[in-house]
Amino acid sequence: MKPAERKTHMQAKKKLQAxxxxxxxxxxxxxxYILEQLSSIARQTFDRWxxxxxxxxxxxxxxxxxxxxxxxxxxxEIVVLKGPALGFAANFLSMVCNPLVVGDYYAxxxxxxxxxxxxxxxxxxxxxxxxxxxxxxxxxxxxxVDSNNKLLGQSPRYRRPAAFKNALVQSIASGNTMVFxxxxxxxxxxxxxxxxxPAHDWWTYLVVSGVGGNVMFDPLPTLRYRQHGSNLIGxxxxxxxxxxxxxxxxxxxxxxLHEQNLDAxxxxxxxxxxxxxxxxxxxxxxxxxxIVNRLFALRRSGAxxxxxxxxxxxxxxxxxxxx
Numbered sequence: 001m002k003p004a005e006r007k008t009h010m011q012a013k014k015k016l017q018a019x020x021x022x023x024x025x026x027x028x029x030x031x032x033y034i035l036e037q038l039s040s041i042a043r044q045t046f047d048r049w050x051x052x053x054x055x056x057x058x059x060x061x062x063x064x065x066x067x068x069x070x071x072x073x074x075x076x077e078i079v080v081l082k083g084p085a086l087g088f089a090a091n092f093l094s095m096v097c098n099p100l101v102v103g104d105y106y107a108x109x110x111x112x113x114x115x116x117x118x119x120x121x122x123x124x125x126x127x128x129x130x131x132x133x134x135x136x137x138x139x140x141x142x143x144x145v146d147s148n149n150k151l152l153g154q155s156p157r158y159r160r161p162a163a164f165k166n167a168l169v170q171s172i173a174s175g176n177t178m179v180f181x182x183x184x185x186x187x188x189x190x191x192x193x194x195x196x197x198p199a200h201d202w203w204t205y206l207v208v209s210g211v212g213g214n215v216m217f218d219p220l221p222t223l224r225y226r227q228h229g230s231n232l233i234g235x236x237x238x239x240x241x242x243x244x245x246x247x248x249x250x251x252x253x254x255x256x257l258h259e260q261n262l263d264a265x266x267x268x269x270x271x272x273x274x275x276x277x278x279x280x281x282x283x284x285x286x287x288x289x290x291i292v293n294r295l296f297a298l299r300r301s302g303a304x305x306x307x308x309x310x311x312x313x314x315x316x317x318x319x320x321x322x323x
Contacts, residue, residue: 022103030111046120050077092200097193123179135184135213139173142225162215175201
């Protein structure tokens with residue numbers, strides 16, 4: 001059998017077998033909501049999942065709940081780890097880069113959401129259609145609820161493409177919706193678990209889109225995203241969130257986030273196709289030099305956000321030297 005035929009045969013054989021999904025859950029003092037989240041995972045219509053939970057030093061009943069769930073789900077693989085205690089992004093990336101974690105696909109999970117029953121099934125259906133050698137990332141919008149699971153609304157439905165030019169300046173999807181394939185994980189592994197980045201989900205979007213992968217943003221929600229006082233990062237919608245982002249821009253917080261991402265991307269620059277490097281370099285130039293040079297470089301980069309208002313603030317940030 002020729003190499004090309006062998007590859008086609010192996011892909012066909014793999015399609016006959018249901019893929020496995022490893023759920024990566026970061027936890028910290030989540031006893032108030034984690035049981036409801038675990039119950040929603042147990043109700044998934046897609047059954048070939050395992051769960052790895054990395055706990056960053058909970059002092060409440062989180063670990064007890066996890067171990068009870070572990071016993072209830074036996075013999076399904078449920079693993080509870082001690083996290084690095086370096087923040088939520090480092091906690092998730094420690095699992096992504098853990099060589100003991102092995103699956104066909106990988107799904108991020110927060111401790112306080114409620115998954116729709118077909119969340120994994122919908123993601124797997126799309127991922128199964130992708131070339132396994134090409135990084136692929138599925139993500140979606142979310143249904144927003146309060147601490148008591150009362151409906152608040154829905155996260156934005158974006159119209160512009162999910163692409164590297166967008167990822168440079170905006171994180172459009174919550175990590176709790178993300179499911180990705182082995183090729184995407186390989187790119188994250190190449191960067192390493194110790195990269196200093198603002199958030200694991202923005203980083204995942206940047207890496208997968210940057211190396212030439214496929215990103216699917218599903219406009220239909222896949223989970224109920226709980227908004228409460230203990231959230232590390234909320235949904236980021238509404239005027240309060242917009243004002244917060246503007247304040248962050250004027251205080252150079254946004255510039256610092258971009259600096260972190262760009263520095264981290266240097267580790268995997270060799271994986272980027274030439275056209276993505278051109279975009280990346282132009283965006284880097286838009287962060288320095290004169291106002292005129294910054295604006296020309298920003299335009300040359302093609303970087304964009306998803307709405308007219310947010311694109312106006314992007315240009316304003318370039319004018320003020322806050323990119």
